[in-house]
Amino acid sequence: MINYPKQISKSDQERLRAAPVLIFLLLVAPSGQEAAERQKQAFSAVLRGADQVPSPLFAAALSDAAEHYEMIRAAFAGRVLDPSVELLVVCGVLKRLPVTSDEVEEYRQGLVFLADAVARAGARRSWFGRRVSRENRELLALLRGMLAA
Structure with a gap:
């Protein structure tokens, strides 16, 4: 497991590790079964590659998310609160983290990369190639x- 910087609180660590899973849950929700399976494989591949991510903060979040995936998913299964609302909370956490703005930006870029990878994996075939x-x-x-704000 990759560790977070010591100055990040446990509650902020929980939010940071939940964000990748929440993004996955948001993107897989409207997908059909076949697309959802491809998206799950893409998500798993990103999680497995946590040790190769250039951002230490995002690498720690991915490693932590992989370890706690079922717990995070179960926490949001059947909840009235939409995962996008929780992602707004994560965006607020990013603004007050005791790390450099470059580290926060790398984390944000990592989340966008993850979202793009999951969305592309669920793309369906059309006359023009694969279409998200x-x-x-x-x-x-x-x-x-949300992440740019």
């Missing part, structure tokens, strides 16, 4: 906007 669903394109735009 309208729902996932809208979710990607929402996520990029």
Whole structure:
């Protein structure tokens, strides 16, 4: 397991590790079974590659998310609170983390990379190649906007 910087509180660590799983849950929700399986494989591949991520903060979050995936998923299964609301909380946490702005930006870029990888994996075939669903394109735009704020 990759460790977080020592100055990050346990509650902030919990939020940071939940973000990759929440993004996955948001993107897989509107997908059909076949697309969802491809998206799960892409998500798993990103989690397995945590030790090769250039951002130490994002690497720690991915490693932690892989270890606690079932717990995070179960916490949001059947909840009224949408995962996107929790991601807004994560965005607030990012603004007050006791790390450099470069580290925060690398973490944000990592989340966008993850979202793109999961969305592309769920793309369906069309006459023009693989096409990301309208729902996932809208979710990607929402996520990029949230993370840019």
